[in-house]
Amino acid sequence: MLLVVVLAFIVIGLFLLVDLRKPIHFPPGPQWLPIVGNIFVIHKLRSVYGFFHLIWHHFYEKYGPVMGIRIGRTFFVIMSGRDAIRDAYNTDAMNGRPNGFFYRIRTFNKRLGVVFNDGDFWDTQRRFSLKILRQMGMGRANMNEHIEQECTEMVNFFKRKSANGQLIEMQHAFDIPVLNILWTLVAGYRFEYDDERLQNLLKMIHECFRVVDMTGGILNLFPLIRHFFPIRSGYKPLLNAHKPLWSFLQEVVNETKTKHSSERPKSFINSYLEEISNSTHSSFSDEQLLSICLDFFQAGTETTSNTLSFGLMYMIHNRDVCDKVHAELDAVIGKKRFPILQDRNHLPYVEAVLSEILRFSNVAPLGIAHRTTDDTTFREFIIPKDTVVLISLYSLNMDKDYWRDPNVFKPERFLNENGEYISHSEQFLPFGLGKRRCMGEHLAKASLFLYFATFMHAFQMIVPSDIPLPNIQPNDGITLQPKSFVLQLKPRF
Numbered sequence: 001m002l003l004v005v006v007l008a009f010i011v012i013g014l015f016l017l018v019d020l021r022k023p024i025h026f027p028p029g030p031q032w033l034p035i036v037g038n039i040f041v042i043h044k045l046r047s048v049y050g051f052f053h054l055i056w057h058h059f060y061e062k063y064g065p066v067m068g069i070r071i072g073r074t075f076f077v078i079m080s081g082r083d084a085i086r087d088a089y090n091t092d093a094m095n096g097r098p099n100g101f102f103y104r105i106r107t108f109n110k111r112l113g114v115v116f117n118d119g120d121f122w123d124t125q126r127r128f129s130l131k132i133l134r135q136m137g138m139g140r141a142n143m144n145e146h147i148e149q150e151c152t153e154m155v156n157f158f159k160r161k162s163a164n165g166q167l168i169e170m171q172h173a174f175d176i177p178v179l180n181i182l183w184t185l186v187a188g189y190r191f192e193y194d195d196e197r198l199q200n201l202l203k204m205i206h207e208c209f210r211v212v213d214m215t216g217g218i219l220n221l222f223p224l225i226r227h228f229f230p231i232r233s234g235y236k237p238l239l240n241a242h243k244p245l246w247s248f249l250q251e252v253v254n255e256t257k258t259k260h261s262s263e264r265p266k267s268f269i270n271s272y273l274e275e276i277s278n279s280t281h282s283s284f285s286d287e288q289l290l291s292i293c294l295d296f297f298q299a300g301t302e303t304t305s306n307t308l309s310f311g312l313m314y315m316i317h318n319r320d321v322c323d324k325v326h327a328e329l330d331a332v333i334g335k336k337r338f339p340i341l342q343d344r345n346h347l348p349y350v351e352a353v354l355s356e357i358l359r360f361s362n363v364a365p366l367g368i369a370h371r372t373t374d375d376t377t378f379r380e381f382i383i384p385k386d387t388v389v390l391i392s393l394y395s396l397n398m399d400k401d402y403w404r405d406p407n408v409f410k411p412e413r414f415l416n417e418n419g420e421y422i423s424h425s426e427q428f429l430p431f432g433l434g435k436r437r438c439m440g441e442h443l444a445k446a447s448l449f450l451y452f453a454t455f456m457h458a459f460q461m462i463v464p465s466d467i468p469l470p471n472i473q474p475n476d477g478i479t480l481q482p483k484s485f486v487l488q489l490k491p492r493f
């Protein structure tokens with residue numbers, strides 16, 4: 001008996017010792033513990049820094065642009081700084097996506113959709129989706145006209161809501177306007193701004209972006225934990241947020257199906273359903289269609305809407321910038337109409353302000369997690385297969401050497417000495433780069449420009465004297481979100 005106990009101790013001791021060892025040529029980082037990895041270090045740093053992306057930034061400063069940790073049994077490499085990030089984006093074997101429990105909850109516990117997929121399945125689905133979205137008008141003149149019409153709806157809506165000096169909650173104010181553009185492409189129709197069911201769905205999306213972070217959290221590492229801590233692990237909130245979303249999307253798809261093909265609206269869903277009937281590629285299915293719609297719904301709305309709300313917040317805090325935006329709009333557009341997309345080239349200051357909003361807000365501080373699909377040699381390191389690669393876009397936006405004063409909101413950094421817009425495309429990558437670059441970049445840029453320019457042109461923003469200025473510290477999560485804030489709006493003409 002004693003011998004068995006001694007042997008058991010030796011085996012466990014050896015396992016723990018081996019588990020302490022790092023893979024050969026693994027990037028530098030803190031020493032990890034057996035089984036749990038660096039969980040405790042991260043937990044401690046979270047209480048110091050408050051935000052996950054700030055923990056990764058602290059690691060960048062301490063260990064350099066390519067550093068490694070282990071969370072549970074999963075290896076993570078964090079890429080920071082321009083050179084490492086550009087090289088990582090251009091390394092094919094780093095273009096996979098993690099495939100854990102957390103990443104599959106959204107898509108019926110299967111590996112579906114485009115965002116958390118890779119390989120041939122992802123390639124076929126991404127190409128097809130982009131082709132159809134372009135056919136539906138993404139990046140074309142008719143989509144821009146849709147956005148312009150939606151901008152008029154938005155202005156009328158805010159005018160009605162702000163009558164009699166009422167305060168308006170701005171944290172999610174752009175959700176439905178932003179979604180309407182996407183939904184016109186995806187399903188062929190738009191929503192009314194007071195659609196309560198949609199408002200609730202969007203609220204739940206915002207909530208589930210808050211309960212987790214890009215590592216997938218504890219739920220991804222120890223999925224069984226959901227049985228003991230269903231709420232704290234994030235499992236129940238995620239499920240509760242997704243169930244109504246699945247039902248809603250299923251209804252939309254069913255509605256399209258029941259219509260005769262000649263009556264169906266021209267839409268992504270319609271073209272996808274036709275492809276399911278005609279294609280021989282096994283990746284096309286009803287569940288995959290629902291998952292892609294969910295991807296678009298989540299990736300497209302939260303990011304764009306949060307950026308716009310952050311933008312208004314910064315305008316309140318930087319009145320001089322707000323005045324310059326109004327002055328440029330008045331000079332170029334006049335007070336008889338709202339901006340259209342063709343005005344963009346004549347509004348360099350507005351363009352610069354929008355870029356500065358994207359830089360300063362860091363709405364997607366880590367983009368979306370990547371995964372190595374093979375053992376990968378990267379500089380002097382070897383990164384094992386299935387390592388999660390986090391790309392710190394935050395480190396680009398907050399690079400002191402490049403921007404000099406990154407913590408100052410200063411649109412002028414995106415203008416040259418002649419007042420012309422400069423993109424800083426070497427350093428400024430809010431939509432990522434390479435094969436996994438954002439699929440909605442055109443749509444996002446057109447929406448951001450038109451909604452922001454139209455809103456600014458239409459309204460003067462007032463914070464009543466008895467209300468403090470909005471707190472610009474964001475809420476943490478997969479994306480950063482502005483805190484709740486209210487405004488009074490006064491039409492400018």
Ligand code: HEM
Nearest residue numbers: 114115299300303304367368430431432436438439440444
């Ligand atoms: C301000 C707005 C937006 C920002 C800042 C943004 C940013 C990003 C970033 C950083 C990525 C990850 C790139 C990578 O993995 O390296 C991404 C991916 C993605 N975005 Fe966006 N995005 C925005 C709007 C949109 C919109 C409107 C859509 C609508 C279709 C969209 C759809 C997607 C999809 C589907 C992916 C995943 C692509 C893939 O994995 O192949 N995004 N976005």
